[in-house]
Amino acid sequence: MRIGKLAERTGVSRRLLRYYEEQGLITSSRALNGYREYKESHVDVVLQIKGLLDAGLPTRIIQQLLPCLDKPQTIYVPNVTPEMIATLQCEQARLSERIESLTRNRDAIAGYLDTVLSVKAANIQSRATS
Amino acid sequence: MRIGKLAERTGVSRRLLRYYEEQGLITSSRALNGYREYKESHVDVVLQIKGLLDAGLPTRIIQQLLPCLDKPQTIYVPNVTPEMIATLQCEQARLSERIESLTRNRDAIAGYLDTVLSVKAANIQSRATS
DNA sequence: CTTGACCTTCACATCAATGTGAGTGTTTAA
DNA sequence: TTAAACACTCACATTGATGTGAAGGTCAAG
Missing domain, CATH: 1.10.1660.10 (Multidrug-efflux Transporter Regulator; Chain: A; Domain 2)
Incomplete structure (x- = not known):
């Protein structure tokens, strides 16, 4: 290819x-x-x-x-230096942090959207019944 | 400040x-x-x-x-344009994708670390008993 | 044989997030 | 009162991930 x-x-x-x-x-x-x-x-x-x-x-x-x-x-696990392991663990932690942060923010957005959309729905409702 | x-x-x-x-x-x-x-x-x-x-x-x-x-x-939800809502929904979806991707990769790293560390432990074990 | 669609390298451009430093004014504390 | 610490703006530098384009080679199909 x-x-x-x-x-x-x-x-x-x-x-x-x-x-x-x-x-x-x-x-x-x-x-x-x-x-x-x-x-x-x-x-x-x-x-x-x-x-x-x-x-x-x-x-x-x-x-x-x-x-x-x-x-x-490959279970042979060739040249894994301790530094490499440390790097990976560090990176793993950073990923977890990142994931948490992202999740928090996504949920915040979701919450905001929920609020906005429900208010909007309520408005439509009240317009309809007025 | x-x-x-x-x-x-x-x-x-x-x-x-x-x-x-x-x-x-x-x-x-x-x-x-x-x-x-x-x-x-x-x-x-x-x-x-x-x-x-x-x-x-x-x-x-x-x-x-x-x-x-x-x-x-602010429940007043001031000037929320439909475009804004669309943007947010889009961004929310992108965040979710990103979270998934990050999670997959973190888990991959975790899996690798698990393997490596357990092999290492086994090596130490076998050295000790040989 | 030519044209178009590939491929090559090289190099310059861009964008976002940062660093760094120059030149200058301000506040603080010895 | 002077030095250190902090602030300001401006501007140039850098790094990483990309785009873009030039100048040229290759190959398949008409």
């Missing part, structure tokens, strides 16, 4: 795909003509990256993270 | 506080000497902004959002 296809399959622009590669997030083999060649599995990886980026993780963290999130859950 | 104090209380740099003001996220009154003056309530507002920014919302959205998230929940 070439870059255009991968872009289409993942919704990530060609530009970004090259950028991810430049940042060491993905790799590609090259055809004779120099074109990048991707395997089916890259689709999932890119989607994963997209998700993590969307989650607010910077590329350099994702880069460390990716080898650890492989499907086959 | 002047800007330094507010910065200290919120953990947001003076620079950023001025930036938030420039972006229309907060307001300040000016003392005779031109110094910005903040009220106690600004602390909460700034923390709220910080949370939203941290959650990944851009300033221009936060700007629309803030007047709706006021504590006193």
Whole structure:
């Protein structure tokens, strides 16, 4: 699969795909003509990256993270340094904070919408009965 | 309260506080000497902004959002345009998506950490008994 | 063989969130 | 009264994630 296809399959622009590669997030083999060649599995990886980026993780963290999130859950657990573990735990905590914050805010919005909409409904009601 | 104090209380740099003001996220009154003056309530507002920014919302959205998230929940519900409601509903949905994505990723990390740590524990165990 | 749709690299642009520093005025406290 | 701490504005710098476009190679189809 070439870059255009991968872009289409993942919704990530060609530009970004090259950028991810430049940042060491993905790799590609090259055809004779120099074109990048991707395997089916890259689709999932890119989607994963997209998700993590969307989650607010910077590329350099994702880069460390990716080898650890492989499907086959390689139990070999190769070179996990204590620093890596610490990084992950830290990142996990930050994610949790972020989630809480987001949830609070979403609920606040929901509450506001509820109020607004019910008041609106009441107004319509009162107009109808007046 | 002047800007330094507010910065200290919120953990947001003076620079950023001025930036938030420039972006229309907060307001300040000016003392005779031109110094910005903040009220106690600004602390909460700034923390709220910080949370939203941290959650990944851009300033221009936060700007629309803030007047709706006021504590006193003004039931008067002043100028709520249908567009505003639509914006909020949209933003609410986006927040939910983001929360889901974040949660998935946090859980993935948690799972990985679990694996790694348990393997590590097992290693230690086996070393001890060998 | 040409045209259009791909691909390549390189480089400059942008946007948001920040930092940093210069140059200057103000308040505070020794 | 002077020094330190704080405030102001303005402006340039940076970082990360992106967009955009130029200049050129490749390939398939008409």
